[in-house]
Amino acid sequence: MMHIILGDSELELIPREIQGHPAIVKYAKKRGKKPSQILLDATYHHQAIRSKYGKDAERRGRPDIVHFFLMNVQESILNATGKMRVYVHTRNNEVLRIKPETRIPKSYVRFVGLMENLFHNGVVPNSENPLITIEKMSLKELATSMGTKVIVLSKKGRRANLKNIPIPEDVTIVIGGFPHGDFLSNLDFADDIVSISESMLMAWVVAYEIIAEYERRYLF
Numbered sequence: 001m002m003h004i005i006l007g008d009s010e011l012e013l014i015p016r017e018i019q020g021h022p023a024i025v026k027y028a029k030k031r032g033k034k035p036s037q038i039l040l041d042a043t044y045h046h047q048a049i050r051s052k053y054g055k056d057a058e059r060r061g062r063p064d065i066v067h068f069f070l071m072n073v074q075e076s077i078l079n080a081t082g083k084m085r086v087y088v089h090t091r092n093n094e095v096l097r098i099k100p101e102t103r104i105p106k107s108y109v110r111f112v113g114l115m116e117n118l119f120h121n122g123v124v125p126n127s128e129n130p131l132i133t134i135e136k137m138s139l140k141e142l143a144t145s146m147g148t149k150v151i152v153l154s155k156k157g158r159r160a161n162l163k164n165i166p167i168p169e170d171v172t173i174v175i176g177g178f179p180h181g182d183f184l185s186n187l188d189f190a191d192d193i194v195s196i197s198e199s200m201l202m203a204w205v206v207a208y209e210i211i212a213e214y215e216r217r218y219l220f
């Protein structure tokens, strides 16, 4: 089984300290929701983000990374075989567990609505059919709970060719869900930290590369 985690991802509701920013209030009105019920999104909320978060502003509000990641991994051949479990860990130490049969909406607008419902209700679509759930948990707690070797993918890791990385059949993979900077979480739980390219890659590309490598070793 491969457990794959998008770690420290920039998925959050609009934080309290910028809920009163005029651009946020206007946006919330347009959506017919309270600012506290809306997903932070740098595309629409960059002014408010920049007004408060200084250096951190570059990375905040990126649900699009989570969307791309989930679309890729959920539709993979590996997921279809039932040999993969997918998790999204957020900057606020929440963990989303995504059931293998979950179909992620291709429309970004619908995905945002789904995530807002999840933060509001703790489960989507409902508790009778909990396809995605959310709970409080740190990256370390999640990554170590599987009892497998944990491999973190990071540009800062030891440089290795994908085909030479020791990947056991039962493994936990961690990929960063942020656009810039480094992991916020301490990675002291990692058994291996690996860089698979000289280039800085997008999280969903790294996810698919590692899934494809795992499929070649254990499926095909």
Ligand SMILES: C[S@@+](CC[C@H](N)C(=O)[O-])C[C@H]1O[C@@H](n2cnc3c(N)ncnc32)[C@H](O)[C@@H]1O
Pocket (backbone or CB within 6 Å): 152, 153, 154, 155, 156, 174, 175, 176, 177, 178, 179, 180, 181, 182, 194, 195, 196, 197, 198, 199, 200, 201, 202, 203, 206
């Ligand atoms: C856009 S990057 C985050 C930016 C960060 N400055 C970096 O260089 O890793 C998103 C994630 O993709 C993965 N990633 C990107 N390039 C990688 C590489 N060359 N080797 C391994 N993982 C990589 C890491 O997990 C990283 O956290």
